[in-house]
Amino acid sequence: MGQAVLGCIADDFTGATDLANNLVRAGMRTVQTIGVPEDAGSAVDADAIVVALKSRTVAPGQAVAQSLQALRWLQAQGVEQVYFKYCSTFDSTPAGNIGPVTDALLDALEDRAGNGLTIACPAFPENQRTVFKGHLFVGDQLLGESGMRDHPLTPMTDSNLVRVMQAQTRHPVGLVAYDTVARGPQAIRERFAALQDEGVRIAIVDAVSNDDLMRIGIALKGMALVTAGSGIALGLPQNWPRLVHGAGASLANRLPPATGLRAIVSGSCSLATNAQVLHFKHAGRPAFAIDPLAIAAGDDVVGQALAWAGRHLADGPVLIYATAAAADVKAVQAQLGVARAGEMVEQVLSHISVGLVERGVRQLVVAGGETSGAVVRELGVRQMLIGPQIDPGVPWTAVQSPASADETLHVALKSGNFGSEDFFTKAFTVLAAA
Numbered sequence: 448m449g450q451a452v453l454g455c456i457a458d459d460f461t462g463a464t465d466l467a468n469n470l471v472r473a474g475m476r477t478v479q480t481i482g483v484p485e486d487a488g489s490a491v492d493a494d495a496i497v498v499a500l501k502s503r504t505v506a507p508g509q510a511v512a513q514s515l516q517a518l519r520w521l522q523a524q525g526v527e528q529v530y531f532k533y534c535s536t537f538d539s540t541p542a543g544n545i546g547p548v549t550d551a552l553l554d555a556l557e558d559r560a561g562n563g564l565t566i567a568c569p570a571f572p573e574n575q576r577t578v579f580k581g582h583l584f585v586g587d588q589l590l591g592e593s594g595m596r597d598h599p600l601t602p603m604t605d606s607n608l609v610r611v612m613q614a615q616t617r618h619p620v621g622l623v624a625y626d627t628v629a630r631g632p633q634a635i636r637e638r639f640a641a642l643q644d645e646g647v648r649i650a651i652v653d654a655v656s657n658d659d660l661m662r663i664g665i666a667l668k669g670m671a672l673v674t675a676g677s678g679i680a681l682g683l684p685q686n687w688p689r690l691v692h693g694a695g696a697s698l699a700n701r702l703p704p705a706t707g708l709r710a711i712v713s714g715s716c717s718l719a720t721n722a723q724v725l726h727f728k729h730a731g732r733p734a735f736a737i738d739p740l741a742i743a744a745g746d747d748v749v750g751q752a753l754a755w756a757g758r759h760l761a762d763g764p765v766l767i768y769a770t771a772a773a774a775d776v777k778a779v780q781a782q783l784g785v786a787r788a789g790e791m792v793e794q795v796l797s798h799i800s801v802g803l804v805e806r807g808v809r810q811l812v813v814a815g816g817e818t819s820g821a822v823v824r825e826l827g828v829r830q831m832l833i834g835p836q837i838d839p840g841v842p843w844t845a846v847q848s849p850a851s852a853d854e855t856l857h858v859a860l861k862s863g864n865f866g867s868e869d870f871f872t873k874a875f876t877v878l879a880a881a
């Protein structure tokens with residue numbers, strides 16, 4: 448118990464969960480908040496707090512304003528170090544939000560920092576993201592030659608992070624190369640000092656292995672601001688040995704015991720989710736399909752789904768899904784429009800989720816990034832205590848919702864491509880064993 452030492456600002460929702468999940472794995476009890484909490488007064492009981500923003504693709508001015516608001520709230524919580532989290536593929540628009548947000552946070556933390564240097568390191572070797580001589584690799588490919596080239600919102604065509612960052616910040620950018628990192632924390636710190644003497648304020652740091660992340664983590668002790676993907680979170684917690692090696696460490700992913708009925712709501716149409724839905728149905732489990740055209744025709748799809756669920760929940764988990772193959776999704780989008788189809792389905796699935804919780808569901812899996820955002824909003828969830836990992840990047844969480852009558856609700860939010868084929872059954876097995 449006690450006040451948080453690490454305060455994180457994440458530029459999107461599933462990225463925040465990915466970071467929180469790594470912090471818990473490294474032994475810190477972690478709470479994720481949805482947006483900046485309105486209540487400045489009450490202290491969050493955790494070692495680390497991750498504030499989830501939606502600032503990756505908004506205008507830079509807005510991203511800066513949101514991030515500074517999060518910073519002020521985290522400072523009021525008394526955190527010792529601030530961590531700005533972005534995607535491990537350094538996703539940023541050509542205008543770029545990573546640079547402006549980093550500059551603003553550096554300025555705001557200047558007095559306390561006394562050293563004015565931060566790092567930028569998206570590396571997450573377990574997830575095939577490595578940085579070598581300042582160049583970001585996605586698997587075996589350079590970032591600029593990977594699929595990220597054609598991303599609809601944040602196309603990344605330059606793999607040289609020193610150059611990418613330099614184009615976004617008013618401060619000089621430098622590099623801590625792999626050979627320095629390999630020599631250990633002391634060598635990394637000496638390189639930080641040398642760069643600072645040259646006037647560098649942001650150092651891109653190479654990392655190609657988990658061992659590198661551990662060495663870098665130690666070298667970051669006391670740095671006021673760290674900017675990184677979620678990988679750096681694996682090495683950072685060792686700077687608070689009292690927390691991660693103390694009695695609480697093995698309890699970092701503990702959640703209150705699971706109770707109540709079980710359900711899955713799926714609005715993701717990714718290949719992985721389609722396979723997970725099929726796997727669940729083939730196992731003979733109860734599943735109910737949502738037809739977007741029926742929603743558009745004005746049918747009471749929410750009522751029908753909840754009536755069906757009422758008959759099957761006792762034999763749960765039950766699955767309610769809009770998940771469909773690409774061709775079917777295209778056909779629906781052609782009739783309704785992409786945005787309208789998406790919003791209609793999200794609205795129906797979030798109302799169904801609330802109805803399920805009102806009917807006694809206390810263990811809820813949601814598939815789909817946007818779908819998860821909609822469901823969590825409709826449930827009125829403000830913060831999530833992060834628990835055990837089901838599959839990489841997807842932990843169980845414990846939340847409060849008005850719909851659950853102040854009882855603990857366990858929620859797992861799975862972004863589209865995550866999770867093994869048996870995810871929808873495995874999730875509940877993991878929770879029962881936790």
Ligand code: ADP
Binds near residue numbers: 769816819
């Ligand atoms: P993912 O994480 O796989 O990208 P999201 O929930 O972020 O999943 O996005 C899926 C989008 O597709 C949502 O807006 C959802 O409402 C929409 N959708 C789900 N099922 C269908 C469908 N059958 N037809 C058209 N759109 C759908």
